[in-house]
Amino acid sequence: MAATSNAKPKRKMKDDDSDGLPKKKPTQYWNQGLLSSIDDPELRVDADDKVVIIRDKYPKAKFHFLAMPKVNIPNLKSLKREHLVLLKHMETKGKEIAQRFDSRRQFRFGYHAVPSMSHLHMHIISQDFDSPSLKTKKHWNSFTTEYFHDSEDIINMLEKNGRVELDTKKYQELLKNPLKCHVCLKDLPNMPNLKQHIKSHDYSSKK
Template structure:
């Protein structure tokens, strides 16, 4: 029960998903991408999640961020990507999302999926690093605030369009620049 929460460890070892690996991290394709381009950066060190981060993790967080940006510069120059973490991740193992801002994907199905990337539920990598530098831990929103983010009414991330449902939003995304 709940073994899917630990699926990232298995995905890290899958050569079909791996796009970069070194002695500290692995970058993999997200198995259920929520955008045209969606990757995860995972440390090889077993860090179960964002809540347990402290100043001892600062160097790996900076390394993950740097390698993510290098990967994007090498492969996706000119495209807009967001780098960040979910405030309450659904999967165990710390993972940094690299996601293109088109959000065109068949796996993007629910308002919860949408809001997990387009509200303050999605915490920029730079914020996580700064929190560790300034406070020694990540300053996370309260659980009730996270729940509210996930229940936010749909709104396009590029304009003021407020669709009534996901199919309407997805149609809009095809035309919105």
């Protein structure tokens, strides 16, 4: 009789977090993964002496990039007034990238309140949300609720208070919100219906 194996099958990781990265990995691993992407020629789309801009590995829209400072800034809470010039520069570079890839398309530039990766990164994301990587309610709500903070708002908060403080628990709850179209605010029962519905909106021109 053939011997049986007690080895458990390997579990597949899923790209189901708000930045498209698998869960339950050591923080340092993903820190290194994000930072190593800075030097990946297949991902990099632009760079200067202050900022590197890469394609998101799991884009949640037709155009989805990450702008990252070259200096070590772990997260929004680490920001100080001395970083204001850098944040404004990141936003300017983000707008240049949006203009370069599709000058007529609507974009937003901003940060997740509770990002899954520790190195500070600003999302540059088109508002069509046309991507097979956009799969879950968590994905959707992370970009279409107050969980997503526009770059301008973060800059204003830092200018006013000298720091960025966000209620983590409050923003985590937003990921559980019902699905709602970001354009017409129509309630949708599930992701397939939502993704079909948003195709009815015109994203070819800025508002």
